[in-house]
Amino acid sequence: MDFALNEEQVMFQSMFRDFAQQEIAPHARETDEHEALPEGLLEKAAEQELLGAALPEKFDGAELDWVSICLLMAELGRACLSTAAVIASHANLAALTILDAGTDEHRRSYLPSMASGEVIGAFALTEPQAGSDWNAIQTSATLQGDGYILQGVKSWVVNGSIAGLYIVFARAPGGITAFLLPAGVPGLHIGYRERTMGLRGCQIHALYLKGCRVPEADRLGAEGEGLAIAARALPRYQIAIAAAALGVSEAALQEGKQFAVERKQFGVAIATKQAIGNYFADSIVEIETLRHLVLHSAWKMDEGTISPSDLAIVKLHSARVARTVANRMVQVHGGYGFSNEYSVSRIYRDVRALDVMGGTDQLQQATLARNYFQGALVD
């Protein structure tokens, strides 16, 4: 048993950190205020090969293991959670799903340009009436000639307005099916933008599919394979989101530390007050347990031994830790924590999404309880 990162992972981590702290963190506030990533940021990330980090080398990726991917996501989350979510949606949800379910032709034609950032990916599963319940999706894909006609509405699509390629799930004659839709195809319209309380740098949109024609060659996997494809995609996103949650928790703690050392009340730094110290102590414990859990889960991903319950644990715990730590650190800031002048207030708004994106806490609990009692309840 070995808990140490190898030398290569240590170097990745320091490159990720240098890049994220120098190129992303200084723009986190404007990303939130301007509701978009700074111009050129994704191109810079692509130059460091961060957009195709997990893709194989033959598709211009860096073929990193899951432990390294989690180190990357943690550094992105520490610098700016909006940026982390944009990159995770592009790389982990979209690109890796094409690698997983696409034909060689799909992979060759899309993956190198996704690694280079020329094409940004989006994943459109959710619908207004179908959130946790994927089976309820209503977007239809009817056969016509040598292709399909898509009709329906998708919602909550991260990268909705910046994507060059959408993975869209729709109900075909053979069941729910995934399709690849390049931006600009006739009948694909970018809908309204969600006005969100946090992650405001993510451009989250509805998509309207109005008689959108998709050739059969752009079907991802077989008809009826859509939910299985989505189910395989989810873990790759959940682990990334959990790692980003770790990074953003550490960022919140750091903000809190700086404030608690500098802020004086009753003649002393508030850090010397036991009640404040306990906030830090509890947060340190939670962050440290999360770090082990995230890296252990990533290692299990690499080993191919991760289970649905393992993923539910890390997803649920990471969101809770981030939310709890951010909440405490807002409190440490007193009234200033409620001011947008302080980063901790943005972090607090951002982390609230972690309990929902990639599957809600309740679904993780349901998965855990169901698997735990499996076979034990007979009636």
Next chain:
Amino acid sequence: MRIIVLINQILDPSGMTVNRRAQQVFVNRREYILNPADLSAVEAALQVRDAAGGDVTIVGLGPERVVESIRQALSMGADQGLAIIDESGAAADPAVRARLLAAAVRKAGPFDLVLTGDRVLDSDGGQIGPRVAELLDLPQLISVETVACQENRAEAIRSTETGYQRVEAPLPVLATLPPDANRPRFGTAQRIVNVYRDQSAVKCLSPADLDPTGEASSPQTRSGGRGYPTPREPGTRLEGTVEEITGRLVTALGLGA
């Protein structure tokens, strides 16, 4: 164009807290980084190579862990690395360090340009560049912001208190750069993978390989202990118009008639 960059590795200051009251440095995290001025030198070397062609060799001297800093430079795009592994700490002496580095440069073969940082962040020392230049009998361009090479000459820009100076010297030449001379590029993921895949990317030597007699390694500096400057009384602030201040200053200095 053959370029050699001399690098040093230091304890990451962001892992330390300096407590003035306790007159102590607390090390919270023992991590090592490439000395920032040397990182500028690596970036400058890569720029010269990218413009003029050739290759960049990184030479590092220190304990085994110095190899990681050489690898960092390779991940940025340098071509090969040479590590002189010295666990004895003898190379903390700038005279010894410079002699070993000069020997390493000679060993690395013919070269046109030697670059290094103009100071090392931990001790704030700035001796290595000039010392190595002297030992190799090279012209030296010290603390320059940029270096470019053209037809057997190196041209550099140095910033001074009053403006910029353009300085030049015939190749081969040694130049040193300050930490803020440029924005060093980051390594890329793919290069990091390759650096670890290619185990021969960094060649390792020992000081004995460069200095068989041990002569170069005999220290010249002796530590006389450590002390802090005695605290001084704050000075007096003179206020008023220029005339008033001048008058008061003359009186204060006891120069008044």
